[in-house]
Amino acid sequence: MCHKHILVSNFVRMAVKRLIMRIEGFIILLMVCQVMVAQEGEVSSEVSAEVPVEEVVVKEAMQELDQEPVKVKYSPDFQFIDGLYANFEMVLANDPIPPARIVTDLDMFDREFYDKITTAKEIVIYDENGVKQVLNTHEIWGYSRNGILYISVGSAFHRISFVGSICHFVATVTTYNPNYYDPYYYNPYYSNSYYYNRYSMPQSNVSSTDLRQYLLDFETGDVMEYDTESVEVLLMKDPELADEYHALRNRKKKQMKFVFIRRYNEKHPLYFPAN
Secondary structure, three states: OHHHHHHHHHHHHHHHHHHHHHHHHHHHHHHHHHHHHHHHHHHHHHHHHHOOHHHHHHHHHHHHHHOOOOEEEOOOOOOOOOEEEOOHHHHHHOOOEOHHHEOOOOOOOOOOHHHHHOOOOEEEEEOOOOOEEEEEHHHOOEEEEOOEEEEEEOOEEEEOOEOOOEEEEEEEEEEEEEEEEOOOOOOOOOOOOOOOOOOOOOEEEEEEEEEEEEEEEOOOOOEEEOOHHHHHHHHOOOHHHHHHHHOOOHHHHHHOHHHHHHHHHHHOOOEEEOO
16 A cells, blocks of 8 residues: 555656646746847837838838839830930930920921921920920930931931941931032132132032931940941940951951841840830
8 A cells, every 4th residue: 555655656746847847948938938029129129219210211212213224125116205315315214305395386296396396496495393494406316206216417317217236327418518619610800810810719618418327326325437447346345246247358348237237236135214
């Protein structure tokens, strides 16, 4: 009987001891959780105390502005936004001066609207702040009409028919030759000189209009003559194509100008901010 009593008492002691150990472990775990919660509360309170909500909102907005805008690859279906492009940076951003901000009595929906306003020496616009500004027409880079770019060269605006990292277009350029000799010039009043000769007045202000081809470097905005020298300069950005073109004979270079421009554009496509 005593032996059974001893066994029972030992079993009870062991059960009580295990129960106490479990309780102690639970208490320790509870204390650790309380410490962690307290630490998180201190951190959050420090953050909220050091950085006001307004500053957090402003910071997030600035981060969004610093992010690069979404860009799309140029394709024949791409359309430039209609309006005046005062400089080349506006072209790269595809962000012109809209026709609604141009001060004029002309109908902005007229198909010849841009042809008409660019005949004037100056164009008056409202800037982004609603203040009137005067633009010199000859200093405007160009404009877009129906999604197509027109560039100012000489004294007129010309359509860019082939758009890419290297663009190609044709322009009508008027040149003047003040020293042109006219053998049929006759001045009946020029007779006071000792060396009188009624047919000796050689100078005549003569103009000529030529159709010329140009290239536009869409990285720098430079306009260049459409010749082998310009093509070689532009291809230097791609050593592989440049070496291949440089190895050609002069006659072959002239024949392959446009082919290499097209190959360059395929390897180096244009990207514009999404409208």
